[in-house]
Amino acid sequence: MPNESTVLIYGTNLGGYRAAYALGKRGHKFILLNRGSYVDEEKYQALAQLPLDFCWICGHMPQRAFKASGAMQDCYNAQLLAVSGEAGHFHVKFKKRDKPVNNFACTECDQCIEVCPVEVGEGKAIRVVPEAGWENCYVIDFEHCTRCGACEEVCPTGALKVERPEEVVEADVGAILLADAFEEPSDDDLRDFGLGQGPSVIRNSEVARRSLLTNFVRDSVRLPSGRMPQTFAVIVTPHFNRPGVEYENYNLSVSAIYRAIRLKEILPEAEVTVFLHDYRGTGKGHHQWYMKALDAGVRVERAETLSVVPDETVEEAAIHYTSLEGESRTQSVELAILVTGQSPPSQMEELSRLTGVQADENGFCRLRPFSCCETDVDGVFAVGELTGPKGNPETVWDGCAALTEMQRYLGEKNVAPGAAPSLRDVAGEPTRVGVFICSCFGQFDDRMDLPGLVERARALPGVSHAEIIEGCCTGPTIQATAERIKESGVNRVVLATCTPLQKKGKYDKAVMTAGLSPLLCEYLRFREDVIQVHTDPEGMLMKSLALIRGAVEKVKRGRHVSPLVDTFDGRALVVGGGLAGLTAATEIAANGFPVVLVERENELGGQTKYLDEEQREYVKGLISSVNASDNIACYTQAKLGQVEGYAGNYHAVIETPTTPVSVDAGVIFVATGAQESLPQGFLYGEDPAVMTQAELAERMKGGETADHVAMIQCVGSRTPEVPYCSRLCCNQALEHAILLREQGAEVTVFYRDIASYGKTNYYRLAKEAGVSFIRFPGDDVETGYPEVRRNGAGLEVVSEGESHPADWVVLSTGIVPDAENNEALSELLGYPLDYEGFFSSDISNYPYEEAIKKLTKPFELGSNGIFPVGLAHSPRSFEETILTAKDAVGRALVVIGKNKMPPPNKMFVAAVHESLCMGCGVCVDVCPYGARVIDEIERVVKIRPFLCDSCGSCVAICPNNASYLQDFKGEQSVAALDALLV
C-alpha cells in the first residue's frame, strides 16, 4: 500500500509556515493544527524574534490559494489526541473547534461589531485583532460574550458562528511535523527585571507590537503618563537571568542593538544604553549592525549580573549591575526594554506522550544525530524553536529541510493543479465595458448613494452596462457575478469591490468563469479607498467616479493575451564535493532527479581535518552513497567552464581532465566551501607554542597538553578586512578550554565577546569548569588586541598593560571565503557575493531580511535557481552546513522538474514591443530577477517569463515604452491617469 502524501503540521512557527508553503507549492496536502484561535496567534512571538517591527509572513503564505486548491486544511483551537501507525502510514486523531469567524468567508464588513451589545473596554466583545496583519481577524472575547447571537444574524455571508461545535477529526498522514512556536518567558520568569512592577519596564515584543500599530513613531515608547522618555535601557535578559528559565537564540543581542538604533532614529537626543554580557551577533551582517549602533551613539554596556528595580509610581527604573571588572553600578532610566529569550516548549511532555519524541536535557525536542529535523521517531519531524533556541534563518531553513527529509516517507503528490480556464479572445468586438459595484451584501447602501453612482458610471464613455452586485467573495456571489457578466454581454469588466490584495483570486475566478481574461478587467478597492475611509457623500461619489473612470479607461485599452509558460529542467548541478555539496547531491538524487557533481580536488569530501570521528564517518557515508547512486554523475579534478541560461534552463560546460562535458540543469548548488584564515602576528609561525584552534585539536588528539594555556578570540574576525563574526570560533574554543581544564590545565580566554550559541551553553560550562575570561577592548582593532611576547622560556600575553604568562597561546582564527575562487564563480554564474565575500543570500542587506525573503519568496525569483550552501554562503557549523544544503534542496524540490509552468505569482508578465526596443539593456540592468536578456543578433530584449514577477522596473526605466506589463500597458496608463483627474 503506497505511503500517505498528506502531512500533519502541528503548530505555526516560522518553520511550520515555510514547510506548509513548500508542501503546498510542491503539491502535497497539509493539515495545519493551530492551538490558537486564529491564523497566527503567535505572531507577536515571531515579531519579538524579528525585530523589524513588522512581519507579514502569514500574508505571503498564499493561504487562500492553498485553501482553494484543497492543499490546506486549517484547524483552530486544535488539540492532538492520538497518533498511531508508523512513518508513511500515521493515523492521527485530533479535535478542533473552528474559530467563530471563518476568514475565508468573512468580508470584513464589521457589521458584527456594530451590532454587538457588549462593551469591553474601548471595543466590543467581538473585535478585530489588527495585529493579525494581512487580514483582519475577528475574535470573540468569550469571557464577556453573552451569546446573544446578534452578530450571527447580521453576518451577510454566514461566516460567523458564535458557537462552533468541537469536532474530533481523524486523518491518515505520511509524516508529522512538529512546529510549535516560540514561547516567551512569563512575567514571573522576568521578575528580577521588574516586569509588571512598575510603568517603566516593558517587553521588546510589546514595543514591537505598539510600533506596528503606531507605525514606528514615538508613541511606541511613550510612557503611560504620555511623557516621552529620554533615557532608555535595552536589556538582553537571558544574559542575566536564572539558568534554565529562558534560552537565547543568537539573534537576540542583535534584536537589542536594532531596537537601540530604532530609538536613536526616532529620538536622536535620547540616551540609549544596551545592557548585555556579550554581543552575540553571529549571523550575516550582524557585526556591521553592531558597528552601526556604535556610530549612532548607542552605549553598549557589558555587565556580569543585572537586575532592574522599577519605581512603582514614578516612571523610572534603577538598573543595578556589576561590570565585568566586578564593580557594582546603578543607572536610572525612564524606560527599560527587555529583550527576552525563549522558554522551553510547554508542549514537550504532551508531544512525547503522543508521538514518542524525546526531550533533551533542556526540555527541547531532541533530534537524531546529523539530521536537521527528524526526531528519534521515524517520520516525526520537529522544526524551529521547538528543537532549541534558534535564529530565524535556521528556523526558516528547517521548514524546507523538513520537506527534504520527509520526502522518503511521502507518497505521490496529491494536489492536482487547477485546470486552465478557457478564455475568449475579444479582439475585433466593439468595446463594451461593464461596471459592477459591490454593495457588500447591502451594507454599503446606507454608506453612500450606490444607485446614483451606477447612474453616473453608466454615463461614462465606453461603459455599456453598470449595476450593483451583492458581492464577489463567496461561492454563490462569485457564480452570480460571473452570470451577470455573461448576461450583460460586456467584454471588459470593472469590479468595484474590496481589496484585490487578498481577493484577486476570487475576482479572477469570477471573470474567467465568464470567459474573460483578467487582462480585460480591473478591480477597485471600493471599500478600502472609499467606503471605510470617507464620510462626506459628495466627496465619496466624486472619488468613486474618478476611480471608476480610471479603471474604465484602463480596461478599454486592455488586450487579451494567453499566459506564457516555460519549462523547468529536472536536473541539478552541484559545484563542490564537500559536506554541503554531497548532502545536496544525495538528497536531490534520492528524490529521483539526475545530479551532476563537480569537485575541484581529485577526491570528494572537502576539508575533513577539522572534523571529529563521527563527522568523518558521516561524510564517508555520503561519499559512498554518492558513488552508489545511479542518479549522480561525478566529476573530480573538474571545474565549471562556462554557464549560460537561467533558472530552470542552465547550460553549463564542465572542464574535466579529459574532455569538456556539457550539462543542462534547472538549478545549481554552489558548495565551494571556505578556508580557515591564517593569523598575522601574535608570533604565529615564529614560535611553535603559538597555534590555531585546529592545530590545538591535533595536538590534543596526540595527547599533548600544557599548564598555562591562553586563548585569543576574534583573531582575524570582526576587523575592517573581515567585517563579520566567524561564528564557530567561540564554541570551538570553549569546547577545547573545557577539555584542557579536565586535564588540569590553567586556561585563560582573551575575548571581545563570547558568542557561543546553540543548545549546549558552553560558556556556562566553561565558567563552571574554572576557565578564566579576560575581555579586551577589541572594538578598537588597532590598539585593543592583546600582544603575545616571548618571556624567557615561555610566552606572555599582554592585554591592557597586564602580563599573563602562558605555555601555549591558541589563536581562534576565523573562516574566510575563498576570495579568488568565489569571485571567478560569481562572475561565471552572474550571482553576487556579499560584502563579506561569501555568496550572498537571496537578499540579506538588512538583518532578518534573509529569513523573511527566504520564507516569502519562492527561490526562483530571489536567487535565479542558484543556491549557495554551507561555507560558501557563510560560516556554519557541521550541522548547520547540512541544514543549509537540505533547505536549498527543499526549495528546489518545489519547482524542479515541473513542465509548462506559468510564471510564478502572476498569470501575466512583462513583455516587449520588439519593433520599438533599442536593445539598450537598461531594463536588463534593473531587472531584479534576471528575467530579461539581450538577443545579440536581433539587438532586442527577450523575456524569460518564468523569472518575471512583473514588478515593472523595466517599464519605468524604458524610455519609450518598448517594455510594458501585459496587465498595464503604456497606452493604458496615461489614459487611466488622466481619467483620475477629470
Add this chain to the structure above:
Amino acid sequence: MPEGATSSAFASERLQINQGAEETVRELLRSLLESGKVNAVLALGRTGGPSGGVAYSLFRDPEAFGADGDALPLLPFMPANAGGLLSRLTLEGPVAEPVAAVVKPCELRAFIELVKLSQGNLDNILLISSTCGGVYPLDMGIDGSLEKKLPTYWERMEQGELDDDVRPTCRACESFVPEGADITVALLGEADLDTQCTLHLNTERGAAFAGDMEGTTVSGKRDSEALERSLDERKAFREELFAGVGVGLKDLIHTFGRCIGCHGCKTVCPICYCRLCYFDSQNCERPAGFYEGELARKGGLRVPSDTVYFQLGRMAHMAISCVGCGMCTDVCPADIPVSTMFSKVGAAAQAVFDYQPGRDVTEEIPLRTFEEEEFTEVAT
C-alpha cells in the same frame, strides 16, 4: 482649369453680414460655443501670454472668441497643419458632439486625405475655411514681424493680391479656394473686410450652424473675377518656382546635401501618418558591416547614410497625396526648399492619375504604398 473653376466650390447660397470678417467669425464661433451647438473649436490662438507665440488650440471657453480673447481664427499663420491635428483628434473614432475647426484650404485637403486613409473621421466636424491669401513663414511668427505685417496683408487681400512676404509655397498655391468646407469665409478680393463679410454656406450643416447669424441671405451665381486673377498670378509664380529647382538625382544630392537628418519634414507632414516611419525603423538601421561594405565600393560615404534615400522614399510614399501645404519647407532647419520639390514631383504624379488630393472624400487614392510600413504590433 476651366473657366470659373475657382467658384465651383461655392454653393449658390451665401450670407452677407454687416460686420468685419474677423468679428463675424469670432461672433459665429463664440455663439456656437455659448449655445452649446459645438462642443469645442479648433482654431489658432495665442499661447504663453501676450509676448508668447501662436498655436492651435481646442477652445471650450466662448470668451476665447470675445473681443480680446486668445483665439486668432483668421491669422495668416500655420504653426501646424490642422488637417493632421483633426486626424489626431478623431483617430480613435468620431467625436461624440460637434466640433468646429477653422482651417486653411490645404489643411482641409490634408484632413480629407487622412480620412480617406482611415486616419480620421469627418462625422460631427464642422469645417470652416476661407479663400486663402497664404500665410507667413514660421520665422516671422518669432520676431513679431508678423504682427506688423497684418495691416498690409489685409489691404492687399481686399485688392485680391498676395503680400510678397507670404511663403513662396502659398504664392504658388493653385488650390486656395476650399472645397468641401461647410462654411467658407470669403476673404480674397473682398472689399471692406473690416465692415463686411460674406459667408458661403456650402452644406446643410453649414447652413444649420450659421443660420442664427444676422445677415441677408443671397443666392445666385457670384462673380469670382478676383479669384480667377489670383489663380493666374499664382500659376505663373508656380512655374517660376518649379523651374528654379531641379529634381534629377544630381540636383537632389546637391539640394539635400545639407540635410541634417532631423526628419522634421516627415514629422510635420500631415500626410505622413505612419506610427513609425519606415526610414526610422529597424529596416534602416545598418550594421557596421553595411557601411564597411559600402566603403569598399566607394572611397567614402556619408554617415548617417540614406539621406537622399529618405527623401526619395518619402516622396514615393506620400507625393500622390501631397497637398502642398509647405510645412516641410517651413520647418526645415537647413532651409531646404523641400515643399517645392515635393509639390513639383507630387503635381506630376497627381497629373498622371488626374487626382487632386483632398478634393473629394469619396475619391479613391490611386495608389497607396504605406501599409507595408505599418507596425501592427505596436497598434493600440
Add this chain to the structure above:
Amino acid sequence: MSEEREFVPKIVYFMCSWCGTGGAETAAAHHLRYPENVIPSRVNCTGALPAVHVIRPLIEGADGVVISGCHPGDCHYDDGNFRARRRVALVKSLLDTLGLEPERVWFRYVAHGEGRRFVDTAAEFNDHITRLGPNPLKTRSDT
C-alpha cells in the same frame, strides 16, 4: 485664509501594491479617515513608476503627487524603492530647475502595517498643498 479654505486640492497618491496599498488597507481596517480629494493610484512597485507619470498629473490637473513604497530593504522586489528614490530625485531636480515647485511631489515610505502613517501622510500632504495653493500649471491651456 478664506481663499485657502475654499481651495480643495486634487492629489494623486501613488502607492505600491505591497506596502503602500497595505498601509491604505490597514487604515481602512481601522476605519481611519483621510480627505476624499486624495485619489489613490496603484503601481506594482514604486520602482515601476515612470518619471513621466509623476510629471503628467502635475500638468493635467493635480495639485500634488505623493509616492509611497516599502521601507528601505522591505521592497517586495528587493530594490524598487531605491530606484524610485533616484527617479524622484531626478524629477524634483527638473521641477526645481524649471521653478515648478518640487515640493508638490512627496516621497514617503509606508509599510503594510502602517495604516496610521498612511492617513497621516494623506492628511499632512493635503494640508501642505492647501497651504501651497493651486498648481498654476493645471489651469493653463497652453501646456
Add this chain to the structure above:
Amino acid sequence: MSDNGIVLAAEDGVEAAFIGWLKETLNKNIFDALLIPVGTPAGDSFAYLLLQEPAILDSASPLPPVMPVQGGKAIGRLTMRENPSKRIAAVVRPCEARAAIELSKLEQAHLDNVCLITLDCPGVLPLADYLVDPVAGAARFKEASAQWDRSPMRPTCQVCDHFSLRQAPGCDLHVGTLGCPDGTAVVVAGSSKGDHVLEQMDMGGQDEDEQADFLNTAVTDWGTQVEQVEEAQTERRRQAQEDLREEIAGAEKLLGVFSSCINCHNCQRVCPVCYCRQCYFESAALKLPAENYLARAERKGALRFSPDTLLFHIGRASHMALSCVSCGACEDACPMDIPVGQVFSLLGDRAQKALGYVAGTSLEDPLPLVSYEMDELHEVEQPYVEVYPNQEVQDA
C-alpha cells in the same frame, strides 16, 4: 591623460598638419578608415564622411564652422548594432565624443574598434546664421576661433566648459591647440588605445630627450592655458545659467519660452542621446481618444493642440537630461528659435549634479538610473517621526 604625446608643427597651419598626420595613420595602416567632417557637394555645409582614401582628406575639416549632425550620433549610427571590423578613427568635438560615450553605455554605440580623436573646441556657429551665407560664415568662424573668441558662436558653445581633454577625458587621442604657438599643436593620448596609436606613429629619428623636453614644455603650456580658459568658461556658464534660470523659472515664464513650439520634435530627433527609434511622446501611449482631449480642454478652458507640449519637453528631460552633453544640436534644429539647448543643458547640469554624475566623461561610471546606493538621497524622503495631528483621524 598619459604623458605620451607628440607635437604637430607645420608652417601652413595646424589643420593642414593634423590632416597630414591623419593621412599618415591611414598610410601606416594604423586605422582602416576615418570618420571626419567633409564639405558637402554643394559646398554649403558639412557632413560626416567615412573614408579610407587619404586623398579625400584634403576636403575634410576637423573643426567645421557648424555642427549639422552631432558626431556622437554619426558614430552611433555607424556602430549601433555591432563593433565594426575595421579600425576606425573618429575625429569629433569633445561634446560629440561625450555623446558617443553615453551611447556606448546605452549599447547604441560599440567603440572597441573606434578611436575617438577630439580637438580643443572653439565652438560652432549657429546653423541658421551660417547657412544664410556659408562663405561669410566660414570666414567669420575662422577669425573668431583664431582668437578663441566665442561671441559669434552658439549660445551653448559660448558657455561650454567641456571644450578640451581636461574636462572631457573620455576620448582616446586629443589635439591641443590652446596656448600653443602658431602652427603648432600637441597630440596627447587620453587612453591606452591612444597611447598605442602614438607609439605606432612614433617615427623616432630625432634625439629622444630633446623631443621629450620640447613636448613637455608644449604640453605644460597647453595645460595651463586650458586651465585658465576653463576657469573663465566655468564662471561664464554659472552666470549664464543663473540668468537663464531667471528667465525661464516658473510656470508663467516657462510656458512663455515654449509658447511658440510647433511640436516638430526636431530637438529630440537631432539629440545624440535621444536614441529611441520612436519617442515615447510620439508613441501610442499619448494617442488618446477624443473624449480625453475634450475633457482636458473643458477643465482648462482650452487645450493647446497638438497637446502635451510641456510634457514632451519636461518628460524628454526626464529621459535624457542625465546623459545631456550640452552640445546644443537641439537648438540648432529648432525652427522656432526656442533656447531649448540652453534650457536642457541647464536641466542636465543640475540633474547630473543631483545624482553625482557627469555625462560622457567615463565609460565606467554606471548610468545614474540603473544604479543606486542604499544610503543616499535621504533629502527626497519625506521625514515622519511624530503622529500628524490630523482632524480627519480624530473623527474616526
